[in-house]
Amino acid sequence: MSQPKAFKLRQVEDRRNNYTGVLPEIDKTRTTAVLVRQSKSGADTTMAESRETQLGLQEYSKLLYGNAEPQVELYDEGAGVSGQKRIDQRAELDRLYRDMHKGIIGTIVLAREDRIFRNKHMDQVGVFTKLAEEKRIKVIVPPISSAASDERTKVYDFTSYRDLVAFQDKMREAYGYIAGHVAYMLQCKQNKADKGGYDGRLLPPGLAVKGQKQNQVIVIYEPWAQEMRKLALRAQALDWNIGKLNREVDRMAYLFPEIPDEDREKYLIKTCIHRIPGVGYKPRSDQTLRDLFTNEMLIGWWQPDDDKPDVIVDNHPAVLDYALFAEGYARLKGYTLEGELIDNYRGKTRIQETRETPPDLLFHGKLILTPPSPDETTFISSYEQIYEQKSTLNYLGYRKRNNQMTKRRWCCIPGNAFDTIVIERLLALENADITMSDKVKTTLDQVYNQQSEDFVSIPQQIQGIKTQLTENAKKRMKTSVDDPMYEMLEEEKHDLMQRQKSLESKKEKLGMVDSPEEIEQLHSLLGNFESVWPTFDLDQRQRAFSLLINRIEIEVVSPHWIRLSIDWLDAVCPRLDVAYVWKASPSRGEKFSEEEKEIIRQHYPRTNYMEILELLPGRTWQSIQGQTALMGIKREVVADPGVCVGICYRDMVPKMDGEYLFRDYETTIEYIKKAISNTAKSAAPLYALWVLPETMDGLEGIVERYLGGKDCLSQAS
CATH class of the missing domain: 3.40.50.1390 (Resolvase, N-terminal catalytic domain)
Structure with a gap:
């Protein structure tokens, strides 16, 4: 007979206390x-x-x-x-x-x-x-x-x-x-892929997965396969010009139809194509179509490991005809599926140059471009322009609709001229406040002390990584390059340096102050700008303005006007500093549309020039005359646009709401005349009109001028 066992009765507890025995001693004051x-x-x-x-x-x-x-x-x-x-x-x-x-x-x-x-x-x-x-x-x-x-x-x-x-x-x-x-699980997953089994990767359009776990098979999903075949034939008709194809797809509401609920239950469709709810699917990157037409899965091939050339042929049904895919693959890659180079390579026609040194622009990576609408995104990059063997750097702005693949140039701002405007504004603010340098030092001292608490882990992590990199270097010096350990140390060094780079980037983005020495350096700059500024290298100059400016943003107001907003450190300027900047060279316009040409046919011969400008708000009178010459249309009555020959209606009424940029027509034209007289395309490409004076004391005069019906801009530079 087994040993008798007595039950111990208790009530259900939400959570039993399993912490028996003596509890450890802790600091009860903390x-x-x-x-x-x-x-x-x-x-x-x-x-x-x-x-x-x-x-x-x-x-x-x-x-x-x-x-x-x-x-x-x-x-x-x-x-x-x-x-x-x-x-x-x-x-x-x-x-x-x-x-x-x-x-x-x-x-x-x-x-x-x-x-x-x-x-x-x-x-x-x-x-x-x-x-x-x-x-x-x-x-x-x-x-x-x-x-x-x-x-x-x-x-x-x-x-x-x-x-x-x-x-x-x-x-x-x-x-x-x-x-x-985890490595073991990944190896098991690789074993499955080696046998041609589905391993969870994304599939090109036209393919889907059916079945469960080990019984999963890749099959054709015909509704998308049909569209993929049409797309490939269209790419072939365009001579595999992916840029043109991207623009065509951008004009479509969707590329692949919505997946019905019954198909979602039957198939697993893992795709990188963006879903537009209730509409369908459409790529958002201009690289997507190029990647699709070079994805060997579309012809039934399966590459178990991306790092190895081995492929399993006829692993699953093919979406595209082999000959069609092979042609596109060769044209886009520059070599055939067998690895043979070809002459008629249809690769990227514009190759982005990689700079060995960062562009000499103060606000590279810092300048923000305001999106024109909620459904668009914008970004700014640097652009080097060479004209008559002279190189100039520009801030180049792009815009892109959220559901589209292609981006387009939107504005080009001469970099050195723009940087000079901001520098001169800082000097004007400093001249108006002789205590600025001391106030900046006091503020940054406070910021440094506060950051020591708020972001304490970042500098300590960076210091810890530096220590480990030093130890790593010592170990590598003692290890032969033929020793397998050396490769592991190299990998460790690479990983640590990537972490260090990421932390340094985050520190820069947060605007963190490095040290009291950095604060002292900035204090000496503000106290003696003319002599200290030339001694700073690019990194020090960018760093100085990174500390002095919380946010710097531009908004495209019209082809000639941009709105510059600077959120300075409060010790520099306690309010948002705004300027309207006139560009001698307006933003590049698109070709005249058929609708615009029809307006020209109807109105150019006899309609008042201002009415024509309003009907074609993004066109200057000069550009309209150029188009009429191409169309063979002549003016039947004399027009004397004066200063308006080189400006468009949007330069005067940016929002097309009847409200002039500077209160009324006369005031707006006066400021435009002033801007034009102070700019030249190469020598002085930008001219800034600051909305408010350098000091708060000057605001009273602005209010009085405004109430008196006069202009309210403080000054120009």
Whole structure:
């Protein structure tokens, strides 16, 4: 007979207390932090017990205080947060790190050590443990289940070398899960791909997956396959000119039809093509069609590994005819499917040049271009223009509709002239306020001290990476290049340098002050600009304005006018500084449309020139005359547009709402005349009219002039 067993009766508890035995000692004068994290997106519902277990550590943390008033703070990262991310990339961990630095935290409680990091090169771990040791912060990992009742509570006191090493071992073990289990799963996935099985990759339009798991097969999805065949034939008709094809597709409402619900249940369609809800699917990148026509899956080929040339032929049904695909592949790639070079390569006709040095522009990467509408995006790049063997740098603005692939040039602004306008404005503001340099220094000192708390992890991470790079260099010097370890050290160096670059970029984007020395350098510049500025290199000049300006933005108002808005550091200028900048060379217009030509036919012979300008608001009288010469249409009555010969109606009434840019027609024309007289296409391509004076004292005069019916612009430069 088996040993008798007596049942012990108890009531259901929301969460049992598995923390038996003596509780560890903590600093009860400081807060205990509970960090919660789940790696997988949606794990807070699919693995709810894991989350509940971690949240339950708050009750355990309260027990640690005994009879004292508990101080427990939850740092909940939620689900879908990778432990491989840096401290500053995880908002709640970054908040915890800042509180550690402030001395608020005395203890950190975790369900497992890997909740805090899965860090390959230990750079994040080192930064964390160094601060924990300095602030005497303990990490506690208690048993979390009745099944773990025989496990002891782990307490890491980083002032103890043994505890530090034990924690570091756990961190290596945490990343080992990525390098071990996850790597194993990826290898299994690769094994499936090697046999021609579907491995979860994106599919080109016309292909879909049917079946479950190991029984999945790639099949034709005919509604999209039909469109893909039409598209390929159209590309062939255009001689594989992808630029022209992109523009044609841009004019379409959609390229591939919406997928019915019954098809979604039957097939798995993984695609990179953007979905327009209720309409269909359409690419958003100008590279997409080129990639599709060189995707060998469209002819039934399967490449198990992108890094290897091996392909499985006839792995699945083909969407495109082999001859058609092979022709397009060769024209777009410059070589055949067999790797033979061809002469009639239809590759990219415009090759982007990569600069070895950054362009000599103060606001490269900083200048913002206002989108003309909510459904468009804009961006600015640098553009080098060479004319008569003379090189000039420009800020080149582009615009792109959100559901379109192609972007188009929108504005071109002479770079040096634009930078000079901002520099001269700074000097004017400084001349109007002799205390500016001291106020800037005081403000930046305060910013530096505040950033030391708000973004403490970033400089410490950078310093930690520099230390590791030094150690890496020492190891490489002692290791032969033929040793397999050398390649691993090279990989570690590359990864660390990428992290360092990313952190430096983030620091720059946040406008973080490097050091008190940098503040002193800027103070000396503002106190003696004329002599100090020439000694600055490009990086120092860009850095100076990065600290002095919070945001600099331009808005295209009309072909000739742009609106410049500068949000200076408050110590420089406490209000938004706005100028209207006249460009001697207007934005390049499109060809005259058929609708515009019809307006010319009807109105050019006898209609008043101002009415014609209003009917063709983006055209100057000069450009209209050029078009009439091509069309053979002559003016029957005399027109004397005067200054209006070189401007368009939008230059006077930008919003086409009857409101002139500067209050009325006469005032607007006067400012345009002034701008024209102060500009020349090469010598002085820009002229700025500042809306407000340099000092607040001058605002009273502006109000009086405005009430008196006079102009309200402060000055021009």
